[in-house]
Amino acid sequence: xxxxxxxxxxxxxxxxxxxxxxxxxxxxxxxxxxxxxxxxxxxxxxxxxxxxxxxxxxxxxxxxxxxxxxxxxxxxxxxxxxxxxxxxxxxxxxxxxxxxxxxxxxxxxx
Amino acid sequence: xxxxxxxxxxxxxxxxxxxxxxxxxxxxxxxxxxxxxxxxxxxxxxxxxxxxxxxxxxxxxxxxxxxxxxxxxxxxxxxxxxxxxxxxxxxxxxxxxxxxxxxxxxxxxxxxxxxxx
Numbered sequence: 247x248x249x250x251x252x253x254x255x256x257x258x259x260x261x262x263x264x265x266x267x268x269x270x271x272x273x274x275x276x277x278x279x280x281x282x283x284x285x286x287x288x289x290x291x292x293x294x295x296x297x298x299x300x301x302x303x304x305x306x307x308x309x310x311x312x313x314x315x316x317x318x319x320x321x322x323x324x325x326x327x328x329x330x331x332x333x334x335x336x337x338x339x340x341x342x343x344x345x346x347x348x349x350x351x352x353x354x355x356x
Numbered sequence: 357x358x359x360x361x362x363x364x365x366x367x368x369x370x371x372x373x374x375x376x377x378x379x380x381x382x383x384x385x386x387x388x389x390x391x392x393x394x395x396x397x398x399x400x401x402x403x404x405x406x407x408x409x410x411x412x413x414x415x416x417x418x419x420x421x422x423x424x425x426x427x428x429x430x431x432x433x434x435x436x437x438x439x440x441x442x443x444x445x446x447x448x449x450x451x452x453x454x455x456x457x458x459x460x461x462x463x464x465x466x467x468x469x470x471x472x473x
Contacts, residue, residue: 279461288362288449288464289400334399344390344451344462346399 249273252335252347260355265322267350269335278311278318279336283349289334293320325354359384360452362465370473371442377435377468379406379450385430386452390462391423394447406433406450440472 252269259265269278277296281289293304295311295318302309308321322329335347361380369375379389387408392400404425405413412425422444424436437444447469451462 277461281464286447286467286469288360288451288467291461291463294461343402343405348399 250335250337250345250347252350254350255348256351256353258353258355259325261325261327263325265325265329265352266319267333267335268317268319269347270317271337272316273339274315275337275339276315277337278309279344280307280309280318280320281334281336283332283334285331292333322352325352327354327356330354359454359463360450360465362450362468364468365466366469366471368471368473369440372439373472375437375440375470377437377448377450377470379433379435379452379465381431381452384452385455386433387430387455388453389427389433390451391425391433391435392449392451394449394467400449403435403448408433437470440470442472445470445472 250269250271279294280292282292283289292307293302293309298311298315299313300311306323311318330353332349332351334349336344339345359382361382363378367375389406391403393403394400402415403418406425406427408427408430414420422438427433447467449464449467451464453462454460
């Protein structure tokens with residue numbers, strides 16, 4: 247099936263720094279989603295991308311849907327302590343089932 | 357605000373006990389809900405697709421007699437872990453999609469931490 251390769255696996259950054267993570271796939275996705283999961287909670291949708299080349303922002307978050315439809319990146323600008331968590335990329339496969347990347351653990355130090 | 361509610365948030369019980377987890381869509385009708393399992397430091401793994409008024413569709417390797425899914429109403433799906441054992445300890449999460457909205461993303465509940473002693 248379709249697989250999403252997400253990197254980096256973890257990031258340790260200082261407050262105020264920017265964060266960037268990406269996902270790639272060997273197959274085309276028609277939708278790319280970015281979720282954040284806090285410890286002990288379910289994933290929360292951050293950004294949804296529906297068109298190749300689309301660049302969308304949500305506050306300090308910016309995500310882009312790659313032109314080839316096989317990749318996407320998420321940027322977090324000026325990180326703050328509450329940005330700590332695990333970020334997942336995801337996309338529905340050809341059967342409509344959501345495939346997830348392995349996640350990027352973000353740790354922000356003051 | 358939350359659009360999917362999951363209950364309970366945490367369960368600790370003895371081996372052999374059956375545990376029921378509820379997933380409710382808030383303010384919308386969900387004909388389809390999904391159940392995931394997540395082990396520590398891992399991503400979400402789809403267990404089954406819950407369809408209102410019909411049988412659930414299970415992913416390969418998931419025992420349907422072990423994980424009973426009932427989706428009897430348009431706002432409620434339940435997952436029952438029957439005769440739970442320590443290896444069933446995990447974080448179980450449900451999700452739902454707004455109806456009549458193709459390509460709409462899944463919205464997740466807050467998860468249920470199941471610990472079997």
